[in-house]
Amino acid sequence: MRKILVVGAGQSGLQLALGLQSKGYEVTLMSNRTADEIRTGRVMSTQCMFDTALQHERDLRINFWEQQAPKIQGLGVSVAAPDATRPIDWLGRLKGYAQSVDQRVKMAGWLDTFAQRGGQLVIHGASVADLDYFSRTYDLTLVAAGKGELVSMFGRDAARSPYDAPQRALAVSYVHGLDPRPEHPDTEAVRCNLVPGVGELFVMPTLTTSGRADILFWEGIPGGPLDAFQGIRSPGEHLALTLDLMEKFTPWEHARATKAELTDEGATLAGRYAPVVRNPIGRLPGGGLVLGVADVVVANDPITGQGSNSAAKCAASYLSSILMHGDKPFDEPWMKATFDKYWFTTGKPVTQWTNAMLGVPPEHVLNLIGAAGQLHPVADRFANGFDNPADFDAYFYDPEDAADYLAEVAASAQPSASSSD
Ligand SMILES: Cc1cc2nc3c(=O)[nH]c(=O)nc-3n(C[C@H](O)[C@H](O)[C@H](O)COP(=O)(O)OP(=O)(O)OC[C@H]3O[C@@H](n4cnc5c(N)ncnc54)[C@H](O)[C@@H]3O)c2cc1C
Secondary structure, eight states: OOEEEEEOOSHHHHHHHHHHHHTTOEEEEEESSOHHHHHTSOOOOOOEEOHHHHHHHHHTTOOTTTTTSOOEEEEEEEEOOTTSOOSEEEEEEEEEEEEEBOHHHHHHHHHHHHHHTTOEEEEOOOOHHHHHHHGGGSSEEEEOOTTSGGGGGSOBOGGGOOOSSOSOEEEEEEEEOOOOOTTSTTSOEEEEEEETTTEEEEEEEEEETTEEEEEEEEEEOTTSTTOOOTTOOSHHHHHHHHHHHHHHHOHHHHTTOTTOEESSTTOEEEEOOOOEEBOSEEEOTTSOEEEEOGGGTEEOOGGGSOHHHHHHHHHHHHHHHHHHHTTSOOOHHHHHHHHHHHIIIIIHHHHHHHHHHHSOOOHHHHHHHHHTTTOHHHHHHHHHHTTOGGGGGGTTSSHHHHHHHHHHHHHHHSOOHHHHO
16 A cells, blocks of 8 residues: 655644545654643644534544534624724624634544554654655655744745735633623624724634633734733733733623633743745655645635634645545646645635735725624625635625625615515
8 A cells, every 4th residue: 555654743634644544545644742742732723613624524534522512603703993892793604513622632632543543653853854764665745744844845935925924913812711792692603803903803612621611812913002922921921911902902802701711721822923825845855755735835824714724625635636646656746736726726715815804904895894794694604704715706805796795685685676666
């Protein structure tokens, strides 16, 4: 059977390793951390995944936490005014539920499963020199090492990367004790609180190492008032600052958080990175080729919550390209075609939408977000765009498309004058 080396035990690397293993491939997985180190370490993401991405896990029967994790039925948007009131506040209904399973739980569990199923696990932070040596004995080497140092093997694709600096400062806290949202106490939802000119607060339910919890996730425009987490020394200080900023900019969310406590010592994360698209094929010093996977090749800002979704879609797409290739060599044209298939179906629409959301929203987007408060179909469509960002192409980017769409929905929401005569 064909031998495949996967470097990196995150969403994409583990999903691919488990998928290939289940099809009888001889898979070696290199991880720079053990399952226990991941489980007891720091949170890495907010990892909210929507139905299509979750279905890839169901297809491989690795959806081990589906029954325990909160089922997220809606996605809401609130917009803050300068006086910290909330002129816009609505909830869109998701067609299929979303879920967030703390990557510490999921990756540690999947790593154990891979080893229990007889997979070869190497605990080692791979260097380019390691790959140069090891890759010769494999039919294919996949680099799924996220935003780690191995990305230096993959050149930046300047034409597809409009930003060369981070566009948001990120600050995450996992908490117990958040009250349900009074507007829809029985509906689990992701809430996107937009604070124009300042940043965004995302609040979402998750399953973490200590059970059900909620995540408070600030995305701050660099240099602004939310860009204040550098130099914070303790998790307690990080949460206190998170709550202070909520009180100031999103008091309706702060009102739910008066009893909030961190879930554990590793429950906070702060950082920033520049969104980037890279060339998918890395050339090793000895001439060998490796193929980049998920964040290694397309790393978007988490403002649209797409990275884990894209990682799952990338892993599923690559798995099918590998299976369909049979015994033929995994050469450069195959690598290019494999990446292109992922790029054009997932990477490109996600990158276009995410980069658009990082900028100042144009008037027609503000109109759409405002209209969603009155027109449920608009709210629902926006919410379901998180599952299928390619849908935004039809109505979101072009002012005329947006106006046509709103007119169409408004017309079907009310009987027209002539039909009621
Ligand atoms: C604050 C924040 C919030 C986010 N929220 C969301 C969200 O709500 N929804 C969503 O879909 N996405 C979200 N994302 C993005 C998402 O977490 C990532 O895009 C996704 O995890 C990428 O998966 P991956 O498999 O490419 O890489 P990763 O998950 O980063 O996995 C890479 C793995 O490789 C390991 N590694 C690195 N270097 C080496 C090496 N040299 N040798 C061996 N192993 C190595 C790393 O330790 C890691 O385990 C968020 C990200 C952040 C930072």
